[in-house]
Amino acid sequence: MECDKAYDLLIEREYGHLQESVQDELSSHVERCEPCRIEAASLDELASTLDRWRVPNPPPMLAALAVERSLNLPRHASAAEARAARVFAHLGLGLVAAALSMILVAGSVPRLSIPALSLGLIGAVWAAMYGAAFAQALHRVLRMRTIARTALLGAGLVVLAAPVLSIPSVVDACRQLFAGARGSFGLNMLLFVAGGLYTGIPIFVSAAVCGRALETTSVNRGGGHAGVLFAILIAPAVYIQCAALALGLVATWMAGSLLAAVAGPTAGIWVATRIAARQA
Amino acid sequence: MEADEVLMVRAQAGDREAFGSLATRYETPLFRFFCRMGAETDAAADLFQETILQLYERLDAYDPARLFRAWLYGIAHLVWKDSRRQAARRLERLTRWATLERGLPEEPPAGQDLDAGLDRDLIGVAVRLAISHLSEEHRAVLILRHYQELTYPEIAEALGIPVGTVKSRMHHALRGVKSDLSRKKVLEVG
Ligand SMILES: [Zn+2]
Numbered sequence: 001m002e003c004d005k006a007y008d009l010l011i012e013r014e015y016g017h018l019q020e021s022v023q024d025e026l027s028s029h030v031e032r033c034e035p036c037r038i039e040a041a042s043l044d045e046l047a048s049t050l051d052r053w054r055v056p057n058p059p060p061m062l063a064a065l066a067v068e069r070s071l072n073l074p075r076h077a078s079a080a081e082a083r084a085a086r087v088f089a090h091l092g093l094g095l096v097a098a099a100l101s102m103i104l105v106a107g108s109v110p111r112l113s114i115p116a117l118s119l120g121l122i123g124a125v126w127a128a129m130y131g132a133a134f135a136q137a138l139h140r141v142l143r144m145r146t147i148a149r150t151a152l153l154g155a156g157l158v159v160l161a162a163p164v165l166s167i168p169s170v171v172d173a174c175r176q177l178f179a180g181a182r183g184s185f186g187l188n189m190l191l192f193v194a195g196g197l198y199t200g201i202p203i204f205v206s207a208a209v210c211g212r213a214l215e216t217t218s219v220n221r222g223g224g225h226a227g228v229l230f231a232i233l234i235a236p237a238v239y240i241q242c243a244a245l246a247l248g249l250v251a252t253w254m255a256g257s258l259l260a261a262v263a264g265p266t267a268g269i270w271v272a273t274r275i276a277a278r279q280a
Numbered sequence: 281m282e283a284d285e286v287l288m289v290r291a292q293a294g295d296r297e298a299f300g301s302l303a304t305r306y307e308t309p310l311f312r313f314f315c316r317m318g319a320e321t322d323a324a325a326d327l328f329q330e331t332i333l334q335l336y337e338r339l340d341a342y343d344p345a346r347l348f349r350a351w352l353y354g355i356a357h358l359v360w361k362d363s364r365r366q367a368a369r370r371l372e373r374l375t376r377w378a379t380l381e382r383g384l385p386e387e388p389p390a391g392q393d394l395d396a397g398l399d400r401d402l403i404g405v406a407v408r409l410a411i412s413h414l415s416e417e418h419r420a421v422l423i424l425r426h427y428q429e430l431t432y433p434e435i436a437e438a439l440g441i442p443v444g445t446v447k448s449r450m451h452h453a454l455r456g457v458k459s460d461l462s463r464k465k466v467l468e469v470g
Contacts, residue, residue: 011451015425016432045467046458050426053407058311059325063303066329070336071296082337142440213442277444 001029006036010043086135094131098123101130101159105237108166113244126236133233142213147222150203150210150265151229157202158234167241170194171249188252195253200260203230207268212276214269223266231261284348292339299339302348303332309428310356316423317360318412327363331356350437353430357420357438364416403466410460414453421446422453 001009009026012018018026030036102123106112114122133155136148174194178187207226214222238257242250284305290298310331314324334355342351411419420439424430425446432450436443461467 008451011454012447015450016447042458042462042467043454046454046461047426049403049461049467050407050457052401052403053316053411054401054404055312055315056321058307058328059321062311062325062328063307063332064300066332067296067300067303069329070333071299073333073336083340142436142442145440 001025003033003036003039006030006033007039010036010040014043014047087131090135091127091131093134094129095127097130097134097156098127101126101155101237102240104159105162105240108163109168109241109244110166111244112240114240119240122236122240129233129236133229136229143222146210146213147226147229150207150226150269151233153206153210154203154226154230154265155233155237157206158199159237161198161202162237162241165198167198167238167253168245170198171245171253175249191249191252192256195256196260197256198260199234199257200264203227203261203264204268207265208272209268211265211269211272214273220266223269224262226265226269227262230265231258284352285344288339288342288348289344292342292344299336302335306352310352313353313356313423313428314360316411316427317419319360319363323363327356327359330363331359334359347434347437349430350434353424353428353434354438354440360420361416406461406464406466407457410457410464413460414456418449418453418456421449422457425450 006026006029009018009022010030013023013026030040102119106119130152133148133152136144137152139145139148171191171194174187174190177190178184203226207223211222238254242253245253282301284302287298287302291302307328311324311328314327315321319327331352335352338355342348411422414422421435424435424438425432430438432443432446435446439446458467
């Protein structure tokens with residue numbers, strides 16, 4: 001065991017949790033190593049010195065006073081109102097995001113084959129989904145918050161990419177490469193890969209940006225959840241763009257896309273946590 | 281003694297006595313937490329009251345599956361940060377007025393009264409000073425771990441940061457306090 005590591009473990013022994021085997025290894029190192037023995041003694045001394053700082057007791061009746069003040073508040077009214085205000089704020093945000101997405105995505109499709117009523121319905125569903133994701137993005141639990149932010153940023157990137165590079169235009173480009181061989185194995189493979197890249201790159205980027213807050217241990221779960229949430233969020237955009245395409249092509253595209261929706265964030269979070277760990 | 285979480289569920293159902301017991305149970309720890317973060321006695325009492333008030337307002341938001349202590353310290357930490365922000369704004373306004381009136385910048389008052397309190401023990405004063413020199417983030421972790429005796433995962437949940445970050449902040453804080461105290465010859469070893 002090296003002394004640097006021993007020092008970290010000494011702090012861990014004082015304030016964290018050490019496995020028994022590590023503890024034995026540490027003890028035997030400290031026994032043999034003079035500098036670490038001094039380090040251990042000084043850490044002990046530090047801990048007992050910290051305890052010399054005494055602070056006063058609270059004034060009498062402090063808790064009773066605070067409880068009385070709190071209980072006199074009309075809790076249920078104010079809490080319910082606060083919750084309603086939060087819900088409205090998130091729904092408002094969701095509505096704005098859905099409207100912007102709709103303009104960008106529907107505007108990017110050359111032959112829009114969806115009736116206006118259906119578009120309106122998709123918009124409403126989209127607004128609710130975005131609203132819920134925004135609410136989740138402010139969650140107090142770090143993992144939930146990170147997952148929601150990853151999915152939201154990824155969905156935003158997909159929507160922004162739509163006018164520049166819509167799904168029908170990518171499919172057309174792939175088809176031209178295999179002109180004449182409609183439905184061939186090569187075309188399907190190409191569409192599978194293209195769908196994967198189209199979905200995977202934005203979610204990978206957003207996971208690499210947002211994922212550094214997570215622990216390395218939660219990479220798999222975090223990635224899976226972020227991928228599912230992301231797939232749900234971009235589903236309306238994919239549906240609007242693919243409605244005019246042949247079903248077979250869409251199915252291949254979707255297969256690649258779904259695979260990437262799960263693999264992309266997992267890889268992104270993995271990269272982000274590794275970089276964060278190395279920096280720490 | 282009933283677990284915090286059990287009392288909290290009862291408080292959620294409208295049991296005032298359960299809510300009162302929780303407030304009493306955390307009276308001294310929370311009051312001392314605010315003192316250690318740098319509040320004076322009066323301010324710490326106010327901050328404690330504010331924390332209990334916010335706990336009450338957020339009763340419904342508490343998920344009984346989560347550790348109550350981490351949840352409570354999370355609220356307390358937010359209350360503390362909020363009070364610091366307000367204090368900073370007030371200070372900025374005061375200095376601006378002083379500048380306008382005298383045409384001279386006023387010496388900003390110190391963030392905390394270092395001679396306040398009942399602490400006559402010089403070593404205790406040295407520890408207080410050393411900890412007050414830490415950044416707000418490092419100080420919070422050191423105080424929550426050493427004095428409030430929260431575990432690393434509890435601190436992570438309370439502050440909304442990863443456990444790894446809690447650990448590295450704790451290491452950093454200990455190193456800072458240790459070198460400060462060694463320089464002042466408060467520590468003998470090392
Ligand atoms: Zn050593």
